[in-house]
Structure formats: C-alpha cells, structure tokens
Amino acid sequence: MSEVSLLLRAPSANRVYAQAAGALSRAEAHWVLGAHLGVVPALRERRIGGMGALEVRRPAPAAASAAPDHRRLDALLATLSGTLGVLDVQQEDPAAPESPLLRPRALPDVLRHPSDLETTLRYRGKTNEQFTALLVNLAAALSTRRDGLLDGTLDLLDPLCGRGTTLNRALRLGLSPVGAEIDRRDVEEYRAFLGTWLRTHRWKHTLETTRLTVHGEQLGSRTEAELAPDKQTLRRGDGQRLTLLGCDTARLGEVLPARSVDALVGDLPYGVQHGGRADGTWQRSPLEVLRTAAPGWRSLLRDGAGIALAVNRRTLDHAEASAVLADAGLRVLSADGAFRHRVDQSIDRDVLLAVPDDHPRADELAALGTDQEDQIP
Template sequence: MRVNILIAPSANRVYGLAAPRLAAAELEFVLAESAPGALVETSEVREANLDFLALEIDDEAWESPENQRALTSSLAYSPHVYAAFEEVGRMPAPNAERSYVDESPTLPLLQPIPLPNVDLYPSTLLSTLKYQGKTNEQFTALLLHLAAHAAGKAEALRDGTLRVLDPVAGRGTTLNQALMWGLSPVGVDLDKKDAELYRAFLKSWMRENRLKHTTSDTKLTVSKKALGKHFHAELSRSKSEQRAGKGQSLELYTADSTGLDAFLKARSADVIVADLPYGVQHGSKVGANLRRSPLELLRKALPAWSRVLARGGAVALAYNRHTTPADDVHAIVEEHGFELRGEGMNFRHRVDASIDRDIALARKA
C-alpha cells in the first residue's frame, strides 16, 4: 500500500525546503525501530500539482494491528506530517486528453488516515517565546521523536512515562515540547537569565491557559554546598485530572550541567535531548566560564550525563558541523560507552551561512 503525506508548513523557509528529506529520514528510522520491515521505501512525488512524501508500506505488515499503531503513531509524532492519506486507487484525470487506457493521465484516490492527537496544549506553549538563537520547534520535536525510538521507548512516549532530560535547556524549547506531548521533563542550564525568563514565561502561560498548577523556587544544595537553584512545577489541565493524579511535572535546575549527577539520580532519564551550542553567536558553558568550543562541553559533560541515563537509554545531540566536526562528536560519544544509531540517515541541513546542523544519535550500552 502507499501512504501519501502532505508535509507540514514551516515558519522557517530554509528548514521548510529540507523538511521532505528530513521527514523521510525520520520515518525510515522510527519505523525501522518500531515496525521492522513495514516501510519498503520513501519517495517524493507530485500529484495534482501537490508535493507528497510517499511511503510504500508492505501489505502483509500492514495487516498487523501493532504495525498499524506504530505507523499512525509515528506519523502523529512527526513534526513534518501535516496529513496522511492511503492511496486506495486511481481515477482518470478530468479534462485530460486520453489515448490508450494504460496511458491516460490519472489522479490518486486518497483516503485520509486518522491520526491520534498527541498535543495536549495550545500551540502557544511552543510559539510564544521568541528570541535570537531559538531552535526551530519542528526540529526540537524531531530530536525528541528520534531519541524515544533510539532508546526503544516508543510506548513510553505514547503513554507519557518517557523520562526526558535536556542538560542544556536554555529557555526551554525542549522542555515545552515534552510538556506538549504529556511528558514530565527535567532541564539543566547554567545561565541564570535564561532560567528566569523561562520560569516567568511558564508561570504566565499556565495562568493564561487556566491550568491547575503549583510552582516552587528553592536553593539547590547538596552536602551543604550551594549548587544553584531548583524550579519545580506541577500542572494539570483540570481539577479532575489533578485529583486523578494525571498531571505532569517539570524540573529546572540552574546549575552546572557538567556536574548534574550530583543532584540527579543515577539512571533517572530514558533519553537525553541536547541542542549543543553552535559556537557562533552563543558559546558553550563549562563550569563558570564561557567557551567557544561545544566539543569541550561535550567531553567534560558526557560522563555525568551518562551516569543519569538508564541502561539502553539514548542521546540525541544536535550540533553545528562548522564548529563541531562530526567525526569528533562520534568519537567522544563512543569513548563513553555509547553505540551510534541511525548511521547513514541524512539529518544534515543548513540553518544559515554559519550553521550546518546535524544530529548524532547514540544508545547507552
């Protein structure tokens, strides 16, 4: 069977141009993990003056309810999928010149594929905060989606139990995406200004959307040593959800990410999603100092990150190839006991003249 996908529009024109290719790589990876053998191939096609990403699905695999669920779930969580249709036949194109039947122009008969709604909140959670250097929301969702499947945690993503850590949280783009999907994320960042702006935004957004919520701000102290600050939020969409214990939580630590294993429990995260500093406009923070080398941050921080990651957990690292060579990223990851995943999948794409962005996926052995 063939599934034709309309690619979701993007506010970023450059990212939008790369979206069909990124969607193909994304779906090839996540379906290979969740429904092996179901996806035969992908291709870009044009029908009735519309561009589609076409997925050829093995007919026998499609008969499995588990594979159907994996496919519709993968499409629902993909930030690149606007709508999906099963091609159930062909029909003669109207007003087209006809010769032999086999040569007559045709159009596909498309039946919409119902996809589960995976977003819990209004899009303002993702789009309201705007600032220089903010990561594209679609790319953030791509990182999180890939990480969940690299860890073999597709079911945990769906049921809200996936434990997400962003050790370079910045102003919370990844944290917000995790909240949007019903998860309870943890973030760490040393930048006090970024942390304060994010806390202020989240508190305001929860009030404006009338969520049932509580927050607290406390000092982060370990063995009588002050390490920073800890922000905690509990939120629910309604009183009934709150009473039923169906709410979410968020933790944000304003502290040094290279030592986060001092205040986070060992093996307390299933996935680590990190948009590493690109070393262009924004430096990377190592201890109290600002450095320009993202590799220095990765070398120093990865041991602590690994200790809080569960066995079989995965990391999804976004980096800038102009300042962070891919071979160096892969070498550091493998030195710390990770196995690279998704090799051969092309997630590389241009952001601007100074940022050539790529993704490293790896699983903890």
C-alpha cells in the same frame, strides 16, 4: 485499507528550514518507523497538488499470522515532526502522479496542549520547533521504552534546554520532562513564560523555585512545576511535571538520579555567537561542553536509552564527537551527515544519534544507519 499513505507537512514558519524539511522528514521517518516497527517502510518524497508530501508504504506485519498494527503506525505518523495530516491513496493515475485519488485518514490525538506552547516564545538561538520535535522522536525511538512517547511515561532530559523548546514539545506529548540550562536569563525567561502560559490556559498548577544545592555547594536553581486539568488530579500528584535546573550541565550526574532517563535530547552550542548572547556560556567549545558533560549524562541513562544531539558540523567534527562519546560509554549510530542541513552561513547542522554501549538493541539499531540509503546530500 490502503497500503500507501501520504504524510502532509505543515508549511514551516522558517524559510531556511523549509528547504530541508522534505529530506529531514524522510530521514526521521526512516529511523523512527524503523526503530518502532522493526522494519523500515518504503519511503519516498512526492509532490501532491504542489505541496511536498512523504509517501509511506505500510509494511506487512512481521509474522504472517499477525494483523497489521495500523493504530500504532497512525499514532507514530501523528507524532512525526510537522505532520499536518495523512491521506490514504485510493487510486493512482500514472498519467497524473500529482493528483491521485485520496482519502483523509483520521489520526489519533497525540498532543495534549495547543501549539502556542511551542511557538509563542521567540528569541535568538531558539531551536526550530519542527526540528526539536524530530530530535525528540529520534531519541525516543532509540529507547527500549519507546512506547512511553505515546502514553506519557517516557523520561526525557534536555541537558542544554535554553528557553525550553524541547521541554515544551515534551509537555505537549504528555511527558514530564527535565531540563538544565546554565544561562540564568534563559532559566528566568522560561520560568516566567511557563507561569504565564499555565495561568492563561487555566491549568491547575504549582510552580516553585528553590536553590539547587549539592553537598552544601550551591549549583544554581531548581524549578519544579506540576500541571493538571483539575484540582483533584493535582492533589493526587497525577499531573504532568516539569523540572528546570539552572546549572552547569556537567554537574547533572550529581543532581539527578542515576539511570532515570530514557531519552536525552539536546541542541549543543553551535560555537558561534547568537546576536548579543556573547556571555560566558559561549566561551567553551561544543567539544569541551560534550567532553565535560558526557560522563555525567551517561550515568543518568537507563541501559536502553536513546540520545539525539544536534550539532554544528563547522565547529564539532563527527569523528571527534564520536570519540568523546565512546570514552563516556556511548555508541554513535548515525553516519556523518545523516541529517545534514544548512541553517545559515555559520551553521551546517547534523544530528548525532547514540545509545549506551550496552543497549540491548544497539546492533539492530545501528543497522538503520547503514541502510539509510537516502542520506541527505
């Protein structure tokens, strides 16, 4: 068994994102593997045959008597954003660092649905799919129920779900996600897409939209979907579920059960207009959205939950956002700029990682932020 593996990344469809992909995948691996394994493996970016790769040195097991858990590490590597494949290094030649002797490593199947679920819908303002997978992995890793990412039991919420990029990633991972979106057009487009996709792929399913009412007040719409490979599974209620709430995210605390979420993943409004999408939802600043929504989100989280929020550093300051989250009982773990990358002229993106302030592993996870020596420049 080789000590060193190389993670090959799928080439990004997005040119801007491709430039940041190496550094972002290293930061992702630092947090995700560190949180899951309790120890951060040595990581380094390399070039292999002209392609970017992330070198992962398999960590020794925590106890001398324990066997290294290669299956778990393999499953984690397979979920990391943009993983194309993993190659084990059999032999290194110092004279030719770009061409070590490599052997392909068979990874477990961690995705239940094909990639077209994530890639078919294209629209202005869509969050990049690879970056969305990174957000999902980070939020899940911070949760004490992190293994649920691999067995389908992790409860995930995207409270700003747009046309469902996060929900689609979660479905591919076998989860049963919940999303909320205020823009009716987005909700309708996503519902229509999902219905078509389910029919095209011949999944047995139900898909129903009703009014979303709380104490007699109509807040918007509620769409519930269930999908299964066969009728029996669907009849038993053992399929995957998806809930799509067409409402203001600030009302979610009234709509969803308290302490029901393990991983909260969101791409906050950037505070800039995306093309023609200058509707009312863009009037509120990202900080205002966070201020009004954070207390409700907090009430939905289990004690050991994890949060990953994408933010535009130009319109949402790290210190201000951290203060708003702290007021709601949430502790930010990641430093300003820990996942910094440029999207375009008006978007300088970063990720805020946070946990409820009584999270049982908060201090240990916070240490991952301070020893992230390879911060993105």
